[in-house]
Amino acid sequence: xxxxxAPIKSYLSVGKSQLQSLIDGLHKLGYQTIGPRIVDxxxxxxELNAISDLPVGYVDWxxxxxxxxxxxxxxxxxxxxxxxxxxxKFLFPARETLxxxxxxxxxxxxxxxxxxxxxxxxxxxxxxxxxxLAIQDKVFLGGPYVDPGYQSRRNALFVVAVNCRRAAxxxxxxxxxxxxxxxxxxxxxLTELAxxxxxxxxxxxxxxxxxxxxxxxxxxxxxxxxxxxSKTLRDQMRTRAHNAETQRESELPRERHLDTTDIHDxxxxxxxxxxxxxxxxxxxxxxxxxxxxxxxxxxxxxxxSDLSGDNVRRERAWDSCFTAEHSYMNTGTVRKTTASRYRxxxxxxxxxxxxxxxxxxxxxxGRCITWCPVGIDLTEEVAAIRGDES
Amino acid sequence: xxxxxxxxxxxxxxxxxxxxSLLDAEDELLxxxxxxxxxxxxxxxxxxxxxxxxxxxxxxxxxxAHDEKRIQEIRKQCxxxxxxxxxxxxGGIQALRNWANVDDFIDHVYAHPDYIQTLKTSTPVxxxxxxxxxxxxxxxxxxxxxxxVASLVHGRKPRVPTYSVCLECKQRxxxxxxxxxxxxxxxxxxxxxxxxxxxxxxxxCFGCYGPxxxxxxxxxSRHYQSVGVPSDHVVRLLRNFNAYAPxxxxxxxxxxxxxx
Numbered sequence: 001x002x003x004x005x006a007p008i009k010s011y012l013s014v015g016k017s018q019l020q021s022l023i024d025g026l027h028k029l030g031y032q033t034i035g036p037r038i039v040d041x042x043x044x045x046x047e048l049n050a051i052s053d054l055p056v057g058y059v060d061w062x063x064x065x066x067x068x069x070x071x072x073x074x075x076x077x078x079x080x081x082x083x084x085x086x087x088x089k090f091l092f093p094a095r096e097t098l099x100x101x102x103x104x105x106x107x108x109x110x111x112x113x114x115x116x117x118x119x120x121x122x123x124x125x126x127x128x129x130x131x132x133l134a135i136q137d138k139v140f141l142g143g144p145y146v147d148p149g150y151q152s153r154r155n156a157l158f159v160v161a162v163n164c165r166r167a168a169x170x171x172x173x174x175x176x177x178x179x180x181x182x183x184x185x186x187x188x189x190l191t192e193l194a195x196x197x198x199x200x201x202x203x204x205x206x207x208x209x210x211x212x213x214x215x216x217x218x219x220x221x222x223x224x225x226x227x228x229x230s231k232t233l234r235d236q237m238r239t240r241a242h243n244a245e246t247q248r249e250s251e252l253p254r255e256r257h258l259d260t261t262d263i264h265d266x267x268x269x270x271x272x273x274x275x276x277x278x279x280x281x282x283x284x285x286x287x288x289x290x291x292x293x294x295x296x297x298x299x300x301x302x303x304x305s306d307l308s309g310d311n312v313r314r315e316r317a318w319d320s321c322f323t324a325e326h327s328y329m330n331t332g333t334v335r336k337t338t339a340s341r342y343r344x345x346x347x348x349x350x351x352x353x354x355x356x357x358x359x360x361x362x363x364x365x366g367r368c369i370t371w372c373p374v375g376i377d378l379t380e381e382v383a384a385i386r387g388d389e390s
Numbered sequence: 391x392x393x394x395x396x397x398x399x400x401x402x403x404x405x406x407x408x409x410x411s412l413l414d415a416e417d418e419l420l421x422x423x424x425x426x427x428x429x430x431x432x433x434x435x436x437x438x439x440x441x442x443x444x445x446x447x448x449x450x451x452x453x454x455a456h457d458e459k460r461i462q463e464i465r466k467q468c469x470x471x472x473x474x475x476x477x478x479x480x481g482g483i484q485a486l487r488n489w490a491n492v493d494d495f496i497d498h499v500y501a502h503p504d505y506i507q508t509l510k511t512s513t514p515v516x517x518x519x520x521x522x523x524x525x526x527x528x529x530x531x532x533x534x535x536x537x538x539v540a541s542l543v544h545g546r547k548p549r550v551p552t553y554s555v556c557l558e559c560k561q562r563x564x565x566x567x568x569x570x571x572x573x574x575x576x577x578x579x580x581x582x583x584x585x586x587x588x589x590x591x592x593x594x595c596f597g598c599y600g601p602x603x604x605x606x607x608x609x610x611s612r613h614y615q616s617v618g619v620p621s622d623h624v625v626r627l628l629r630n631f632n633a634y635a636p637x638x639x640x641x642x643x644x645x646x647x648x649x650x
Contacts (some may be wrong), residue, residue, distance in 0.1 A: 007511060040592055044563065065613065067570045076451040084565060094561035137477055282613075286578035307421040307540045318561055323553040324603045338604050349474040373454040373556070373568050373578045374613040 006210040011218035011226070019077070019197065020051045021213045022160070022188075026121045029209065031158055034090070035123035036080070042067055043083035048123055055080060062168035062366065063253035064240045064375025075322050076192045077123055081171060082365050090120055091136065091153045092318075098149075098301070099314035112378035115149045119383045121158035125186065127179030128171075128365040130161060132294035134185055138357045139297045141343075158205060161186035163230050167237055170366030171255035172379060174237035175260060178363040181230035191226035198226035256366060258379045259386065261361075264351040266386060271343065275384045280339035282374055287320035289347060289368035289376070295361050300325060321345050346378060395444035395543060398430035400464055401458050402450025403484055403512060407529035408475035409433050409449050415532045422536065425543045441467030445542050449511045451477040451484060458509075458518060465519040470542060473515045474535070476528040476631040480600050483528075485634035487511040514634070523548060528598040528631035531583050551582055552603035555595050558586035576617045576627055579605040579637070600632035601643055609639035621649050 002087075006012055014022075023033050027049075035048030038055045048054065059072045060080040069080065083161050100111045140150035164180045168291035173179030182189045187206035190259075191198040198218055201207050218226075240257040290296040300319035305312045319326050322341045353361030362378070369377045397408055405497045413434060415422060422428075429439035446468030448558040452458055465471055473479045481488070487495060489512045496503045515521055525538055525548075534550055541548040551557075555577035559566065567589050568575040577586070577595035588595050601607065628642040 040565040040567075042565040044565060065569055065617075069564075084560075089497070089563070094563075129640070282606075282609045284554070284578040284606045284610055286556040286602075287554045288560065288566070288578070291557060304549065305540060305544065307418065307425045307536065307543065309540075316556065320553070320557065322604075323551070323557070325551060325553065330478060332444050338606070341604075371569055373566070373575075374609055 004211060004213075004215060006201050006207050006215065008201050008204065008207055009172050010201050011223050012201065012210060012215040013197050013218045013222055014197045014213065014215045016077070016196055017212055019052070019204075022209065023049065023051065023123075025209050025212050026068075026158065027140075029119075031119045031121040033121045033123065036078070036083070038069065041069060042152065043069065043080050043085075045083075045085045045122065051077075052074075054078075054123075059166065060168060061253075062170045062370045064170070064369050064377050065252075065372055066375065067370050072112075074375060076165070078190070078192060079165055081164055081166070081168045082126055082129065084292050084367065084371055086292075086331075086367070087122060087125060087159075087366075088136065088294050088296075090122065091133075091150055091157065092140065092297060092299075095315060095317045096149060097313050098316050101312040103310040112148075115152045117153045117156045119156040119158065121161075123160040125159050125161045126164055127161070127182045128173045128176075128304075128363040129294055130159070130182060130185040131176075131178040131363045132365070135295045135359055135361065135363070136297060138359070139295075142357070153290060157187045158209075159188075159202075161189040161202075163189065163191040163226070164233060165192065165229055167233060167255075168366060168370075169255045170369045171237070171364065172256040172258050172366060173364040174234055175256075175258040175379075176360060176362055176364035180233045180237070181227075191229055193222070193225055193229075198222055252366075256369065256377070258362075258364065258378045258382060259388070260350075260360070262385075263382065264354055267347045267382070268353040270385050271347070273385050275381065276339045276343045277378060278384075279342055279381055280337065282376055283322075283338050283342050284373060285322045285338045285341055286373060287322040288371050288373060289378075290320040290322060291318055292367040292371040293349075294361065294365060294367070295349075296320070298326065321348070346381060349378075350382065394425065394427045396429040396439065397426040397445045397447070398441065398443040398468065399428075399433070399447045400430075400449065401432070402448065402459075402461070402478065402515075403453040404450030404475065404477040404482065406433065406449070408478075408527070409434060409447075411474075411530050411532045412447075412536055415536055418532070418536045422539055424546050425463070426539060443468050445470045445472065445539075448478050448515050449475055451481045451514060452509070452518055453484065453512045454508050461515060461518050463506045470522045471515075471519065472525060472538065473521050474525045474530050476526065476598060476600060477512075478515045479524045479635075480632045481512045481514050481634035482539060483631050483633070486629060487512055487513045488634055489629070512634070525550065526581055526599040527583055531585070534583055537567075537649055543545070553582055554578055554602045555580045555582050555584070555586050555589070555599070558582045558584070559589050562590065564590045567594060572617065574614045574624060574627060576607075576610075579610050581605075594627070596630050597638065598631050600635045601637035605637045607637055611641055611645055615645075621645050 036043045037046035061068045140147040161182045186202040189200040240255045324333045349361040538548045567573040576595035576597035580597045581599040583599045628638045
């Protein structure tokens with residue numbers, strides 16, 4: 001067997017077919033491998049056992065309330081961007097039993113389910129989602145109350161990141177300083193060149209996996225080529241703010257950017273702005289934006305009992321600040337109107353999140369724009385509150 | 391608890407599907423029968439106990455003068471009155487008559503129209519008597535029904551969410567049919583409860599559970615029209631099992647008015 005030790009932070013040149021060895025190598029180490037797959041017209045995370053399962057040659061077109069996949073001759077292995085899924089569903093599952101209580105002869109026996117997760121390796125994670133992962137880590141692992149389920153799943157996660165070569169119109173990571181270049185928080189990071197991948201080793205585990213894969217050391221030229229892909233994309237995205245005028249006249253989806261200057265005070269100084277009720281006329285309070293958001297972490301916890309009342313399970317499920325139940329207290333629902341719920345979401349995401357966690361809650365992935373059934377666009381809402389209709 | 395609470399099931403204009411959901415509870419049915427005294431349930435038990443009852447489940451909408459009187463009597467007999475299903479809660483599919491002349495239907499359908507005595511409208515139970523809880527669906531979901539019975543037995547609030555079907559789609563990992571396929575879907579304005587079955591088969595939500603809390607079907611239909619869905623298609627989608635539920639009713643009326 002080919003044995004070749006790769007140091008952390010090194011750049012390796014790997015043939016495209018070697019991606020299969022990477023999958024196989026992870027299997028040998030006991031990982032279940034997950035990657036982008038096409039399911040029902042979108043890229044979602046599913047089981048990835050063969051390189052041929054990847055949506056090679058596909059690109060996505062995204063706009064407010066619209067997502068379409070198309071084949072493209074120029075597209076490589078990862079030239080679609082983010083779909084509705086993120087790492088969230090693996091680390092913070094949609095439903096989880098936190099506690100099980102059984103009453104026997106009048107005595108309650110309580111048991112906490114042992115999460116013992118299967119080690120998971122996820123391919124195709126973008127820079128925005130790595131930043132989202134770091135944010136969720138703060139939420140679930142920071143402070144005195146650590147979420148044990150999240151922690152054990154997080155420890156068992158292996159991340160194979162990918163540097164984006166293109167952006168959707170809904171992407172605005174350049175505004176949030178969360179991309180497009182992958183900068184850290186990964187085990188391995190791939191950049192696709194014409195004939196091979198440049199693989200950056202990000203951790204000891206990443207180095208260990210690369211030990212059994214055929215690679216050569218990258219030349220400085222290879223590293224330059226890989227880096228220039230992210231740089232070119234970032235420069236392209238940065239021109240968006242200046243191209244707004246020409247953009248408006250074109251038929252193409254508006255390419256998003258978000259002016260984050262003083263955004264905390266801007267939003268909190270405008271809690272009575274008429275825009276909140278205008279957006280509420282369009283908002284469905286359906287919760288899609290919050291559920292696709294890779295950082296939104298709200299959940300409901302309920303005691304679920306059977307008819308006898310002897311078996312009770314404490315169940316945590318995804319919830320959203322757009323539901324009535326979310327702000328229900330003993331006197332009723334606190335945020336009764338859609339305007340108050342939308343305002344809560346946006347001001348938390350972009351302003352009070354910083355007070356709470358020391359970082360913005362938005363990573364510019366654009367999922368909330370694409371997967372809003374009526375295409376409400378937070379970049380547009382912030383611009384309107386700023387008084388900048390462009 | 392010394393005495394088991396008594397349960398009665400009543401039927402009005404409906405297809406019986408919601409009552410069947412109780413019989414369909416299979417694994418839970420024996421537990422239900424153990425937890426409550428099924429005092430009156432014509433579809434399941436020959437023996438009929440007289441009221442009053444602790445809990446009355448009402449299926450079906452009010453469509454005849456006889457129904458109007460009977461529901462008043464039932465209300466008096468039941469400590470908790472719970473409607474089950476779209477008919478009892480919103481008037482059902484038969485509420486389509488509320489937009490038409492019922493005599494025309496009778497003339498077309500029956501050989502002897504003079505035998506038929508019916509009201510001009512199909513209306514929800516809550517239009518006639520106070521209702522303590524409404525369990526949505528066409529038909530209702532058996533797990534929600536068992537949860538309802540459990541909550542009544544244990545004296546707590548039923549755990550029945552009022553959020554949209556979208557949350558269920560996302561929880562089960564279904565790709566949005568509206569966003570990814572351009573299919574006009576009622577999920578974003580419909581209350582959860584079914585487990586988001588239709589979108590998991592790449593079909594639109596037909597609104598079986600009626601409008602969710604804060605439903606905004608006017609915005610949704612405006613959006614569908616803007617992306618090229620014909621307005622009469624959206625009207626037909628809204629005028630389904632929950633056509634007469636106020637939020638859906640207003641949206642379909644607005645659409646029709648805008649196009650007339």
